[in-house]
Amino acid sequence: MTELAIEASNLTRKFGAMTAVSSLNLQVDKQMIYGFLGPNGSGKTTVIRLLTGLLKPTAGEVNVLGCNLPGDAEKLRRQIGYMTQKFSLYDDLTVKENMQFIARIYGLTPKEQKARHDELMSIYQLTKLNQQLSGSLSGGQKQRLALACAVMHKPKLLFLDEPTSAVDPENRREFWEQLFDLCDQGITILVSTHYMDEAERCHKLAILKNGVKCADDSPDRLMTNMPAKVVEVSSNNLRQLKQQLIILPEVVSASQLGAHLRVLLTNDIVDPMAFLNSTKMINAKTEMQTVRASLEDVFVLSTSSNLSHQSEVHQVKP
Ligand SMILES: Nc1ncnc2c1ncn2[C@@H]1O[C@H](COP(=O)(O)OP(=O)(O)OP(=O)(O)O)[C@@H](O)[C@H]1O
Known part of the structure; x- marks a missing residue:
């Protein structure tokens, strides 16, 4: 030991x-x-x-x-x-x-x-x-x-x-x-x-x-086991899209990194793409892909001021 x-x-x-x-x-x-x-x-x-x-x-x-x-x-x-x-x-x-x-x-x-x-x-x-x-x-x-x-x-x-x-x-x-x-x-x-x-x-x-x-x-396990999903979105209306997304309860955070919007979704969203498509905020010029969580994503999720998200982060390590 x-x-x-x-x-x-x-x-x-x-x-x-x-x-x-x-x-x-x-x-x-x-x-x-x-x-x-x-x-x-x-x-x-x-x-x-x-x-x-x-x-x-x-x-x-x-x-x-x-x-x-x-x-x-x-x-x-x-x-x-x-x-x-x-x-x-x-x-x-x-x-x-x-x-x-x-x-x-x-x-x-x-x-x-x-x-x-x-x-x-x-x-x-x-x-x-x-x-x-x-x-x-x-x-x-x-x-x-x-x-x-x-x-x-x-x-x-x-x-x-x-x-x-x-x-x-x-x-x-x-x-x-x-x-x-x-x-x-x-x-x-x-x-x-x-x-x-x-x-x-x-x-x-x-x-x-x-x-x-x-x-x-x-750090590796924190990223692998992060209880949230990450989607990178590129579109012609990122600033507007961000404002629309962050008010949804399923969206923990949405932040712009260069030409992408990095969107963190709560873990209960089984199919992130289908969910984002269903919001009707996505247009023909939008491209999306799910990506691996970064440590910054873990940090954002852990320190999110939204209490409903916070309770989930404690599950990172029981
Ligand atoms: N001697 C003290 N008297 C009163 N409050 C204190 C004292 N020391 C720390 N605090 C308070 O305790 C809290 C935590 O402070 P601390 O300095 O430990 O945070 P930190 O994470 O190291 O911050 P930073 O990254 O800015 O250095 C803060 O709200 C701070 O104001």
Whole structure:
């Protein structure tokens, strides 16, 4: 049986009357990259802070790397790394000084500091930037420095809260290669993101909405088992067609992608083409085909504000 790095049951966190995280059950296997995908304010950062011991839960149980939280938070701290959304290092210190500062916080001896510093500078391509003020680094360079600092003390578990929000696609791809290298070395990674391409790279993924987990599985299984049908429609009246379709209860969403309208239909529609034809909104110039669900479709369905659709999404994983 695979060992768990994180286990949470009924984890709940309220801020006053507002419930930021609601009865969350979570199991994360060791040595995997587990993603949190959710819209703004869905509770991703709050969950991460609860799992790092930085925030106390209102209710529920959390065990991370064998430490029961919040009681064992201090014991856990040495075993985890945390990279926050914002660049949290000192702008007016050089790259080297920031690394030294973090190394001292983690109590590395001068000899360990030197060895780790040289190793990380090389892995994260920071050697030439050693004496540069951190505030003057590019977004991608800052991110590499932040990751180097987060792994300084060789944590077993890494929390990354929207780590690539300020970097371009090429740097993002490179960053993910580094994450897979870390995973290969035995590190478990929990990462929150807004990006579908990033979410699709995770071994497993939870989708959060208003503090509630609405789906939890591998990206592939989420797409294969999505309880809705997807039809691509091309026509000469896409904008008008969209307005007509989205008011139908069977239509979860209709969004334009270039020359197509991507239409999500509830699963009880057995023959999507016949259904769309029966709406009489389709004209002689309309072409339709059913297509495989994308992760974005799963996300749209999971976070749809239509409650009748929402109840179905919970069936993504019973
Ligand atoms: N310290 C706090 N006090 C009051 N409300 C808070 C606090 N921290 C978070 N919240 C609220 O909890 C909800 C979830 O916030 P959280 O930052 O966890 O979401 P998120 O999914 O990380 O959002 P984003 O993607 O925008 O970073 C929000 O409504 C937020 O305003």
